[in-house]
Amino acid sequence: MSAESPDVTKPSPRALLDLYRGEMSVMLAWNLQYRGAVFLWVLGAVMQPLVLIVVWQAVADGRDTGMTAGEYAAYFMVSMIVSHMTFIWHMWEFEWRIRSGYFSPLLLRPVHPIHADVCQSLAYKLVGLAGIIPAAILMAVIFRADFGNASWQSVMAFLPALLLAMALRFIVEWCLALAAFWMTKVASLNQLFDAFFLFLGGQFAPISVMPDWIQTLSFVLPFRWSIYFPIQVALGNITGADLWIGFGMQIAWIALAVAVLQLMWKRAVANYSAVGA
Amino acid sequence: MHAFTVIRTYLRLGLLNFVQYRADFFLGVVNAAIQFAIQLLAISIVFNQTDSLKGWSRADLIVLVGVHAIVSGILGTVFSPSIGAFLESIRLGTFDFLLTKPVDAQLLASVQSVAPQSLTSLLAGIVIIVYGLQTGSGFPGFGSVVIFVGLLIAGLMMVYSFMMVLASLAFWFVKLDNIMNIFNTMFGNAGTWPITIFPGWLRVTLTFIIPIAFAVTIPAQALIGSLTLANALLTAALAVLFVAASRWFWLFAVKHYTGASA
Amino acid sequence: MSSASIISVKNLGKTYTVPEREAGVKAAVVSLFHRTMREIHAVRDVSFEIAPGEIVGFLGPNGAGKTTTLKMLSGLLHPTSGEASVLGFTPWERDRAYLAQMTLIMGQRNQLQWDIPVIDSYQLFKAIFRISDDDYKRRLDELIEWLDLQELINKPARNLSLGERMKCEIAGSLLHQPKVLFLDEPTIGLDVSMQRKIREFVAEYNARTGAAVMLTSHYMADIEALCQRVIVIHHGTLLYDGDLPGLVSRFSPHKTIAVEFSEPVTTISDKYGELVSTTESRWEIRVPKARTAVVASALLADLPIDDLTISEPPIEEVIEHVFATGDGA
Numbered sequence: 079m080s081a082e083s084p085d086v087t088k089p090s091p092r093a094l095l096d097l098y099r100g101e102m103s104v105m106l107a108w109n110l111q112y113r114g115a116v117f118l119w120v121l122g123a124v125m126q127p128l129v130l131i132v133v134w135q136a137v138a139d140g141r142d143t144g145m146t147a148g149e150y151a152a153y154f155m156v157s158m159i160v161s162h163m164t165f166i167w168h169m170w171e172f173e174w175r176i177r178s179g180y181f182s183p184l185l186l187r188p189v190h191p192i193h194a195d196v197c198q199s200l201a202y203k204l205v206g207l208a209g210i211i212p213a214a215i216l217m218a219v220i221f222r223a224d225f226g227n228a229s230w231q232s233v234m235a236f237l238p239a240l241l242l243a244m245a246l247r248f249i250v251e252w253c254l255a256l257a258a259f260w261m262t263k264v265a266s267l268n269q270l271f272d273a274f275f276l277f278l279g280g281q282f283a284p285i286s287v288m289p290d291w292i293q294t295l296s297f298v299l300p301f302r303w304s305i306y307f308p309i310q311v312a313l314g315n316i317t318g319a320d321l322w323i324g325f326g327m328q329i330a331w332i333a334l335a336v337a338v339l340q341l342m343w344k345r346a347v348a349n350y351s352a353v354g355a
Numbered sequence: 356m357h358a359f360t361v362i363r364t365y366l367r368l369g370l371l372n373f374v375q376y377r378a379d380f381f382l383g384v385v386n387a388a389i390q391f392a393i394q395l396l397a398i399s400i401v402f403n404q405t406d407s408l409k410g411w412s413r414a415d416l417i418v419l420v421g422v423h424a425i426v427s428g429i430l431g432t433v434f435s436p437s438i439g440a441f442l443e444s445i446r447l448g449t450f451d452f453l454l455t456k457p458v459d460a461q462l463l464a465s466v467q468s469v470a471p472q473s474l475t476s477l478l479a480g481i482v483i484i485v486y487g488l489q490t491g492s493g494f495p496g497f498g499s500v501v502i503f504v505g506l507l508i509a510g511l512m513m514v515y516s517f518m519m520v521l522a523s524l525a526f527w528f529v530k531l532d533n534i535m536n537i538f539n540t541m542f543g544n545a546g547t548w549p550i551t552i553f554p555g556w557l558r559v560t561l562t563f564i565i566p567i568a569f570a571v572t573i574p575a576q577a578l579i580g581s582l583t584l585a586n587a588l589l590t591a592a593l594a595v596l597f598v599a600a601s602r603w604f605w606l607f608a609v610k611h612y613t614g615a616s617a
Numbered sequence: 618m619s620s621a622s623i624i625s626v627k628n629l630g631k632t633y634t635v636p637e638r639e640a641g642v643k644a645a646v647v648s649l650f651h652r653t654m655r656e657i658h659a660v661r662d663v664s665f666e667i668a669p670g671e672i673v674g675f676l677g678p679n680g681a682g683k684t685t686t687l688k689m690l691s692g693l694l695h696p697t698s699g700e701a702s703v704l705g706f707t708p709w710e711r712d713r714a715y716l717a718q719m720t721l722i723m724g725q726r727n728q729l730q731w732d733i734p735v736i737d738s739y740q741l742f743k744a745i746f747r748i749s750d751d752d753y754k755r756r757l758d759e760l761i762e763w764l765d766l767q768e769l770i771n772k773p774a775r776n777l778s779l780g781e782r783m784k785c786e787i788a789g790s791l792l793h794q795p796k797v798l799f800l801d802e803p804t805i806g807l808d809v810s811m812q813r814k815i816r817e818f819v820a821e822y823n824a825r826t827g828a829a830v831m832l833t834s835h836y837m838a839d840i841e842a843l844c845q846r847v848i849v850i851h852h853g854t855l856l857y858d859g860d861l862p863g864l865v866s867r868f869s870p871h872k873t874i875a876v877e878f879s880e881p882v883t884t885i886s887d888k889y890g891e892l893v894s895t896t897e898s899r900w901e902i903r904v905p906k907a908r909t910a911v912v913a914s915a916l917l918a919d920l921p922i923d924d925l926t927i928s929e930p931p932i933e934e935v936i937e938h939v940f941a942t943g944d945g946a
Contacts, residue, residue: 110646114528115533118533118534118536118537119533119536121536121537121540122533122536122537122539122540125540125541125544125545126540126544128544128557129544129545129548132548132552132553132554132557133401133408133548133552136408136409136552137401137404137405137408139409141404141405143404143405262378263378263379263382265382265386266382266385266386266389269386269389269390270389273389273392273393276393277393277396277400282397282400283400283401287400287403287404288400289400289403357747360744360747361741361744361745363744364740364741364743364744365741368733368737368740368741371737372732372733372734372737447726448723448726449726449727449728451688451691451693451721451723451726452721452723452726452728454692454693454711455691455692455693455716455719455720455721456716456745456746457713457714457716457717457745457746457747458713458745463745467730468730613692613693613694613695613709614631614694614695614696614697615695615709
């Protein structure tokens, strides 16, 4: 490549870094500007784990479910943080993006639109932490969370597990979002997908208390590795060989999802330009 | 009465235009089915571990899910789409048109959009209740059903008032598309569980600020026979209070919007 | 005049307080803790009277205060100072009897329900404005005929073109036969023939019903065709109130002198004024208004003149000049 005409279709790492820096500062400013809206979404993210702590503490009250009331509190508190950090909304937005023609200018840019979405969701997650962290602390105190097995090692292991989970869920949901290029109404599909996260990902209950068929099924699907795995790593309930199996599953699913994403994106763009929106 | 004519016209047109929403209708059926599958699976997972949730049996919880479906069906048919349209109109500036009409603007804002597909949720709710009652304590007498309907209406009025208060905030914060998110997540998450399982402080918050209990738990109690007279009377009194408070807040908000309070 | 007027505005003023902030993340963070507020005088001390049956053009650049004034007169905004009376009502009290007699049409916003046929939106207006069955039928038929709506009213609004939708919007806004019309950019974004159609319709409605019309538009063609009278507002202050020719003669600093020669003139001289165009047989010269007579007689004395005309510059040019200088001086 000559210096005068850099190949913009394959941006250099340096150019990509600049792009991310630019996008991040814009997106952070945007999220701070609309902090009221961010606060409302965060409030929504607090509700589900809050209610579930109550439900499961009521279940554990005087009965042996394999977990104590304090352990449930700890589980759903970490679940809230992991759910927030891995959450993206793009599958709900693509239908609108395509219908309104929002995509057309993005496709004309010499960079893949996924980069802007990565920055958008990262900025939201960072700004949202200002609400999530105090909520998590309050939750832990009020419901007397019991972090039994957690240690500094488990917290250290949690960081890569969380980062991989964020990458995994982002790519998988971005793939799903592409379905909007072929379907005009995607709400049902999205709702179904959310239900998978709820039950197979461990948002509704620790997978260990779920029926056996869910436990088995969840092992081979990506949902568990995006939510349940990082939670249990943080709580120190997954160590040794299981930890490495989990990382392996995360990486394998990311690799598979990236491959699917590339394939789908190419077809989606071809389909989009053929239909002409 | 003029207001009644206006409401009737909106509802009639919403239903008449059913064909316009045919795709949405089927979508609504599928969504409702997924929703119920989620809720019933959740109940089944919980009752795998226990046979009573603070005094509520599996059948009682199924009745509760049915009541929740009825309430969401009614909200989803008129109030949610209308309030959504209202928030959108504030953002786009078309709310000005409502203010220049010789009819109460709150009334227009509350009924301006109808989504008949949500009626499926209402119908499914009735079926679920019947199923729940059948597997549980059996069917209540006629009196209980009348009380149930009365409490349901009172509960709906409270929920509507609460939604209107949230929506009125849009007059201050234009970019408030997701304000209903608060309500939806509270109602969707906390509403499908009996309010009695929540610890005292949380129950007070959820009950008095967000009147989910009065819209779902208490009417459900009327059906399964665990209602107290005090709760029934409290519900009726609070409904009146909520409606009055939200009306006052709406008028205050419109004053602010038009710059009358500045 | 005052007793006969349908709209009467006295010393109307509106001031907003808005937060101010610079761009960037740092400023966004700072603004969380400290907000700088600034006062904006959207409308200042504006007074005018409008008689029944008048069509008045409301001119001003973007942000001049036109829309704010229209919003105050249609009852959407409370003024910070001053008074107004429309049809004997104070608009911002939003008396239902007042609202039932006026209409506000905004070209950039639509009030027809997006997904349902236009005729169904009209049914809603009928219920809202308590229009009797007979009146509704008669007026609807009239409007359909005047605006050529037959093919349109059974389609959902989303399936209409911008121009078609605007026609339907206007018809819907007039079903209750208002006595006062506030039109904010009714022709914006429409093609030329659709603009003309809407313009003709407004004139027709005005002629038939005697309603008073207040109109803002960026298209001078709208104003020239419809308005006997214009009100010019700039930076919230009223600059001019009178007829269009008067506006030109008052604010234009120049006149154009065109001369036709009886024989070819080849030596060009710019001592008379700014030469706009020159050929061997014809010149156009722009001269300061005060010097018009002097230059004209000099031309007649110096050159073989066949014909000489003195004209005002085009209205757009004058308006542009007024807004550019701000005071029209």
